[in-house]
Amino acid sequence: MAISKTIRTYFNGTWHDGDVPVMNAADHGAWLGTTVFDGARFFEGITPDLDAHLARVNRSAEALMLTPTMDVEAMLEITREGLEGFHADEAVYIRPMYWGIDGDMTKSAIAPTADATGFAISLEAVPMATAEATTTLTRTRFRRPTLDNAVVNAKAGCLYPNNARMLVEARSKGFANALVADAMGNVAETATANVFMVKDGEVFTPIPNGTFLAGITRARHIANMKADGMAVHEAILSFEDFEDADEVFLSGNMSKVTPVTAFDDRQYQVGPVTRRVRELYWDWAHSA
Numbered sequence: 001m002a003i004s005k006t007i008r009t010y011f012n013g014t015w016h017d018g019d020v021p022v023m024n025a026a027d028h029g030a031w032l033g034t035t036v037f038d039g040a041r042f043f044e045g046i047t048p049d050l051d052a053h054l055a056r057v058n059r060s061a062e063a064l065m066l067t068p069t070m071d072v073e074a075m076l077e078i079t080r081e082g083l084e085g086f087h088a089d090e091a092v093y094i095r096p097m098y099w100g101i102d103g104d105m106t107k108s109a110i111a112p113t114a115d116a117t118g119f120a121i122s123l124e125a126v127p128m129a130t131a132e133a134t135t136t137l138t139r140t141r142f143r144r145p146t147l148d149n150a151v152v153n154a155k156a157g158c159l160y161p162n163n164a165r166m167l168v169e170a171r172s173k174g175f176a177n178a179l180v181a182d183a184m185g186n187v188a189e190t191a192t193a194n195v196f197m198v199k200d201g202e203v204f205t206p207i208p209n210g211t212f213l214a215g216i217t218r219a220r221h222i223a224n225m226k227a228d229g230m231a232v233h234e235a236i237l238s239f240e241d242f243e244d245a246d247e248v249f250l251s252g253n254m255s256k257v258t259p260v261t262a263f264d265d266r267q268y269q270v271g272p273v274t275r276r277v278r279e280l281y282w283d284w285a286h287s288a
Contacts, residue, residue, distance in 0.1 A: 003093060006125035008085050015082050022097075022120045028112045029099025035157035036060035036099075039253045042083055042092040043128050048285040051076060052216045053253070054096060056155065061098040063154035067114045068098065075121070082123050093126040093254070129255035131278060134270065136262040137190060137248070139239065140166045140178035144188045144211040152211055166191035177250075179242060179263060182211040187237045193252030194218040195260075197237070197245035198273045204241070207234040217281075218251045224280040230273070247271035256281050 002019045009020045029035045038057035040050045054075040058068040070078075079094055086092055097120050100112030142165055145152055150159060170178040170191065179195065182188040189195050189212045196205045203225055208214040225232050242248060248260035248268055257278040259270040 002124065003126050004124045006086075006090075008082050008123045010078055010082055010121040010123075011119075015085065017085070019122075023099060023118060024101075027099060027101050027118065028103050029101070029118065029157075032100065032103065032110065032112075033156075033158040034064050034066060034100030034112050035097065036064055036066065036154055037095050037097040037157065038155050040079075040094040041128070041253060041256075042086070042090075042094060042123075044091075044286070045088055046285055046288075047079075047083075047094070048281075048288060049216050049220060050079065050094065053094070054079075056216065057096045057098065060154035060156060061117065063151050064100075064156055065112055065114075066098050066100055066117050069117050069119050070096075079121060079123075082121060086123070086125060090125050091128045093122075093124045095122040095124070096120075097122065126254075129258065133255065134259045134261045135176045135250065137177050137179045137260055138170050138173050138175035138264050140169050140180060140191070142166045142169065142178075142180070144180055144182050146183050147210045152213070155213060163191045175262070175264075179239065181239075182206075182209060185238075187239060187242060188212045190250055193250040193254075193258065196221070196249050196251060196277075197242055198247035198249075198271060199241075199245050201273070202231040202233065203273060204233045204235050204237060204245075206237050215251060215253070217253050217256060220284065221251050221257075221277055221281065224284050225277060228276070228280055230276075242266075247274050249274040249277065 007019045009016045011022045023030050038053045040053035054072045061068045099118040101116040102113040104111045104113050166178040178191045187206050194215045243266050250258040259274045
């Protein structure tokens with residue numbers, strides 16, 4: 001699935017222009033779902049936390065019993081080389097990927113073998129969301145899985161059909177995204193990003209409990225806010241907490257900060273804390 005028409009693909013040791021084929025029909029990843037990826041951003045001439053995203057794709061591979069074949073330094077060098085094919089003022093989505101190739105026939109091929117792992121990096125020109133972009137949320141009947149029944153400790157392709165049905169349900173109700181519960185019924189995140197809420201000037205976000213990835217950008221926001229003197233709490237949060245919030249915003253790599261203007265019937269303004277979090281991120285990114 002290409003996001004844009006301007007794509008460069010690193011595969012088999014070299015860069016290619018375009019969305020080139022990288023996986024065979026019989027690859028383990030193609031028919032048994034052993035695929036992982038990560039997402040970083042190039043914008044305004046910078047690549048914030050790129051090394052952290054590249055390190056995470058290796059951890060995700062290991063969580064799916066795949067053997068990573070590239071270290072972070074090698075991926076950094078390859079990515080920087082690939083970005084030279086884009087204009088300096090373009091915004092680019094950076095997506096490193098691994099997938100299983102062979103299955104262990106002694107285990108009915110269900111488990112991937114350790115000696116063959118596919119690798120590619122996809123670079124796509126995708127604009128950054130504007131500071132004015134907002135979103136809306138609603139409830140969904142679908143929940144985040146737990147580690148005992150899904151690989152929630154990885155950024156794995158096999159997790160995303162569940163997120164997709166959350167989005168389809170939300171959009172059928174006239175909303176852009178879904179606020180999602182964990183197995184206990186507490187708020188975990190949205191279908192596409194981590195979530196924060198603001199109450200009486202203090203910031204709250206769901207405590208990581210093994211049902212969702214506590215994102216790299218999420219951690220960066222928390223560090224930035226604390227350094228700025230804000231009170232930030234990782235806590236058990238309910239849907240009622242979000243209904244009572246003064247501000248709500250999403251945190252994700254694609255857009256960094258996305259203000260929420262509605263949760264079901266509850267309306268929010270884009271408040272001062274949300275605007276400050278975005279300002280802090282851009283200041284940090286350009287000074288790092």
